[in-house]
Amino acid sequence: MDRVDHFLTEDQQMIVDLARQITDEMVIPNRARYDETEEYPLDIVEALAKSDFFALFVPEEYGGLGGSCYDLVLALEQIGRGCVGIATAYAASALGAYPIIVGGSHELKSKYLPDIASGKKRAAFALTESNAGSDAGGIQTTAVLDGDEWVINGTKQWITNGGQAHLYTVIAITDPSRGARGASMFVVEADDPGFSCGPKEKKMGIRCSATTELIFRDCRIPKDRIIGRQGTGFITVMKTLDRSRPGIASLGVGLAQAALDESVTYAKGRYQFGKPIISFQAVQHMLADMAIETEAARALVYVSARHIDAHPKDMSKASAMCKVKATDVAMKVAVDAVQVFAGYGFMREYPVEKMMRDAKILQIYEGTNQIQRNVVGQELNKEYT
Amino acid sequence: MRIVVCIKQVPDAKDVRLDPVTNTLSREGVKSVINPYDRHAMEEGVRLKEQYGGTVTVISMGPPQAKAILSEAISCGVDDAFLVSDRAFAGSDTLATTYTLAQAIKKSGAVDLVLCGKQATDGDTAQVGPGLAARLDMPYVTCVKKINAIKDQVMRVERMMDDGYDEVEIELPALLTVVKEINVPRFPSLRGLRKAKTFDIPSYSAADIDADPAQLGLGGSPTWVVKVFPPECKGERSMIEGSLEEIADKLAGILSDSAYGA
Numbered sequence: 276m277d278r279v280d281h282f283l284t285e286d287q288q289m290i291v292d293l294a295r296q297i298t299d300e301m302v303i304p305n306r307a308r309y310d311e312t313e314e315y316p317l318d319i320v321e322a323l324a325k326s327d328f329f330a331l332f333v334p335e336e337y338g339g340l341g342g343s344c345y346d347l348v349l350a351l352e353q354i355g356r357g358c359v360g361i362a363t364a365y366a367a368s369a370l371g372a373y374p375i376i377v378g379g380s381h382e383l384k385s386k387y388l389p390d391i392a393s394g395k396k397r398a399a400f401a402l403t404e405s406n407a408g409s410d411a412g413g414i415q416t417t418a419v420l421d422g423d424e425w426v427i428n429g430t431k432q433w434i435t436n437g438g439q440a441h442l443y444t445v446i447a448i449t450d451p452s453r454g455a456r457g458a459s460m461f462v463v464e465a466d467d468p469g470f471s472c473g474p475k476e477k478k479m480g481i482r483c484s485a486t487t488e489l490i491f492r493d494c495r496i497p498k499d500r501i502i503g504r505q506g507t508g509f510i511t512v513m514k515t516l517d518r519s520r521p522g523i524a525s526l527g528v529g530l531a532q533a534a535l536d537e538s539v540t541y542a543k544g545r546y547q548f549g550k551p552i553i554s555f556q557a558v559q560h561m562l563a564d565m566a567i568e569t570e571a572a573r574a575l576v577y578v579s580a581r582h583i584d585a586h587p588k589d590m591s592k593a594s595a596m597c598k599v600k601a602t603d604v605a606m607k608v609a610v611d612a613v614q615v616f617a618g619y620g621f622m623r624e625y626p627v628e629k630m631m632r633d634a635k636i637l638q639i640y641e642g643t644n645q646i647q648r649n650v651v652g653q654e655l656n657k658e659y660t
Numbered sequence: 661m662r663i664v665v666c667i668k669q670v671p672d673a674k675d676v677r678l679d680p681v682t683n684t685l686s687r688e689g690v691k692s693v694i695n696p697y698d699r700h701a702m703e704e705g706v707r708l709k710e711q712y713g714g715t716v717t718v719i720s721m722g723p724p725q726a727k728a729i730l731s732e733a734i735s736c737g738v739d740d741a742f743l744v745s746d747r748a749f750a751g752s753d754t755l756a757t758t759y760t761l762a763q764a765i766k767k768s769g770a771v772d773l774v775l776c777g778k779q780a781t782d783g784d785t786a787q788v789g790p791g792l793a794a795r796l797d798m799p800y801v802t803c804v805k806k807i808n809a810i811k812d813q814v815m816r817v818e819r820m821m822d823d824g825y826d827e828v829e830i831e832l833p834a835l836l837t838v839v840k841e842i843n844v845p846r847f848p849s850l851r852g853l854r855k856a857k858t859f860d861i862p863s864y865s866a867a868d869i870d871a872d873p874a875q876l877g878l879g880g881s882p883t884w885v886v887k888v889f890p891p892e893c894k895g896e897r898s899m900i901e902g903s904l905e906e907i908a909d910k911l912a913g914i915l916s917d918s919a920y921g922a
Contacts, residue, residue: 289853297847327850340850 279570281577283349290346293326294353302357309360309483310629313475315439316361316483323354323365324394332369334376337388342376344518345580348525352573355529359633360481362526367436367484370519370641371398374444374460377518378503378511387442387462399436401445401463401489402512404429409646411446411509412454416491418447418461423498425461427469427491435640437487438472441465445489446508458508462500469494480632516642517590518583520598523641524576527605530637531569534605534612534630538562541616558615565608572601595642595650602637603644609634661714661810661832663705664765665775666792667698667733669726670782678890694729697777701838703845704807705775706737712810715739717768721749721760727861734856735848741859742768746866751878754787760876761788762795763869771796773815774835778803789837800835801828805842 283291301319309316323329332347333339340346347369354362372391375383375398390396407413416429427447434443443463450457463470473488502511539562542553552558579597583590609631613620620627638644672691679686694702705716717740718733720726730741744764752760765771774796779786786802793800805825806818810832819826820839830836848856866876874880900907900914 285857286854289857290850293848293850293853300847322847325849326847327852330850 279574281574287346287349290331291349291353294328294350297322297326298353298357302354302361306358306361307623307626307629309358313477313482315485316364317439319361320364320397321394328365329368329394330392332372332376333388333392337384338392339388340392343580344521344583345577348521348576348580351522352525352529352532352576355526356533357529358483359526359530359630359637360483362529363435363481363484363636364439366519366522366526367400368398368440369522370400370515371436371440371442371444373515373518374400374502374511375462377514378460378507379462380499380503382499383462383502390441396441397436397439399434399440399443400515401431401434401443403432403434405432408432409643411458411512414446414448414458416445416447417451418449418459420449420498421495424495425498425500427461427463427494427496429491431489431491433476433486434472434489435484435486437485437489438475439485443470443489444502445491446512447491449505449508453506455509456506459505460502460508460511461496462502463491463494463496467494467496479635480629481636513591517594520594520641520647521576521580521583523637524572524579524597524601527601527603527634527637528569528573528576530605530630530634531565531572531601531608534609534627534634535562535565535569537625537627537630538565538612538615541619552615561611561615565611568604569608572597572604575600589654591650592654595647595654598641599644599647599651602634605637606631606634661708661712661772662770663708663714663716663773663775664768664771665698665702665705665716665718665733665738666761666788667702667718667720667729667777668695668780668782669693669720669722669729670695670780673781676782678888692725692728694732695777695780695782697779697781697838697840699777699845700840700842701775701777701836702733702736702738703843704838705773706846707843708773708807708810709737709739714772717741719744719761719764719768721745721752721757721764724863727863730861731856731859732848734859734861735852736846737849737852741861743861743863744869745863746876748866748871748873748876751881752876753881753883754783754785754791755882756876756880757788758791758795759880760866760869760871761792763871764864765792765796767864767869770833772833774798774833776835776837778837778839786837789835793835796833796835798833798835799830800837801830802837804836804838807836807842 328350330340331350332342334342351362351366375387391398404415418425418427444460445463446458446460448457449459469492471490476486542558543551545552576597579593582593612627613631616625616627619625669692672693675690677686709716716738718730718738719742720730721744724745727743733741749760776789790800801817801819803820804817805820808816813832815830817828819828900910
């Protein structure tokens with residue numbers, strides 16, 4: 276396939292090739308089954324762990340392979356090309372680990388990151404509640420210090436990897452009088468007393484990834500499980516999302532590429548009026564737009580990931596921009612793919628209807644695309660003072 | 661525990677062609693891969709190492725390009741690899757091959773367990789495993805589908821049979837040949853690929869392994885392949901068209917007119 280050359284290093288190309296191999300040989304042949312059964316794709320997640328993909332987002336000093344945003348983006352694009360549900364089951368651990376990576380003490384990092392890097396332990400990130408998602412200020416879960424322990428009470432909602440993760444990075448209010456400065460993040464282990472997960476939610480797409488409530492009833496954890504200092508919870512969340520959003524964006528690029536690949540192949544083989552439908556300009560222009568948008572989205576995601584890896588003071592705008600662009604493109608391209616396939620596209624026998632269902636979540640999770648536009652807008656407002 | 665796994669480079673079974681003139685396997689332009697059964701042997705070696713500790717060394721006898729499969733083995737978790745390669749090995753049958761491999765293994769040091777695939781998908785003899793065991797003076801079990809336990813130098817394994825399986829005990833050092841049911845081979849790992857990139861695979865000649873020239877290659881091979889040919893296609897195929905009833909009627913007619921008819 277003749278794509279735009281992004282001049283990857285030998286090591287980056289190796290990541291792409293291995294992720295592509297696992298996607299082609301294991302993800303694509305199993306995605307329809309996992310979509311139907313809604314089972315957690317444990318065998319694939321474990322294969323990814325054995326192949327060091329969980330080490331990809333962890334710094335070297337804690338048993339990882341470096342933790343560059345670009346490396347993870349390249350891997351996620353390939354896995355997302357196969358199945359965004361399976362890719363989400365994998366990526367959720369990165370999101371769950373980031374708070375420890377960006378805000379945790381050396382002790383906390385040493386305790387948890389090596390096991391995450393080896394895939395022995397999976398992680399999950401817990402922010403959303405029934406009254407707090409886009410509005411993180413609405414968090415009602417509380418953590419109160421009682422001697423040498425924090426006591427957590429509250430309920431988190433729609434937590435990816437719920438029930439499948441071994442550790443959860445959770446934000447809770449530690450000082451209600453201090454507003455945004457009154458929240459802190461903690462590491463909760465799956466077998467901590469007072470912690471439990473609700474049943475798996477039934478979703479439109481990414482059905483195999485686990486999404487549950489997390490319930491904290493006088494959940495007691497040791498004092499040293501706090502991530503960073505008390506009151507830094509929101510800062511840790513923002514730093515986490517700045518680094519994780521390009522990953523979601525790259526799932527969009529992967530999905531758009533898959534929808535485009537399927538559409539072009541179909542349009543060349545489908546005959547109407549005695550000609551392959553790709554020969555009709557109406558179809559050809561649709562395919563052209565799908566390709567143009569996909570390449571544009573990929574370029575923005577790659578550039579943003581490299582920008583983030585350079586550790587700039589401000590990465591929010593680039594991170595938000597690439598998330599909006601790539602996931603809006605994924606949705607549009609997936610809808611158009613179903614249109615190119617027409618009646619066949621609507622059938623579950625063909626892969627594009629699943630891509631269309633899966634694409635929708637990309638515009639919603641890790642911050643809706645409306646919230647991302649707020650981020651971009653606020654940054655612009657700051658820049659032009 | 662030191663484990664040695666013997667692997668062979670074979671033409672990809674999805675892409676095998678015979679040269680119509682020479683009647684030999686046409687290797688030109690055909691992708692070479694690790695013999696699929698050997699892949700399972702390699703995986704089992706790595707799993708045993710992970711469970712019981714030790715090292716896994718892969719060896720291959722073949723032309724210099726066979727280094728590619730040894731490098732792939734490194735990326736899949738084996739610790740060490742070497743090639744045995746010499747023009748003198750050309751034309752080896754299984755007798756000469758087992759001699760060469762045995763010399764190489766002996767030269768590489770003491771070994772607790774040798775693993776081979778059940779057979780190679782090109783030659784399909786299934787003789788190298790047992791032959792190698794005889795050369796190394798080791799007991800062996802073929803067609804192993806499961807290793808249950810290793811305790812006090814005794815291994816308990818399941819040997820696949822046509823109508824079930826045997827549970828067999830074997831004392832180490834030993835040789836096992838494995839079937840594909842034994843495991844699902846892993847993908848390479850990123851760390852493995854990085855290691856493979858810089859891993860210099862040594863190549864040993866006939867002299868390096870102290871081999872007796874008389875027992876090598878064509879000269880050391882009592883087996884001579886006279887002719888290789890694709891089996892002749894004797895049957896004639898025809899498609900029956902029509903409705904289900906018509907197809908059934910026509911088929912019944914053909915069968916009763918044929919030698920199978922009553």
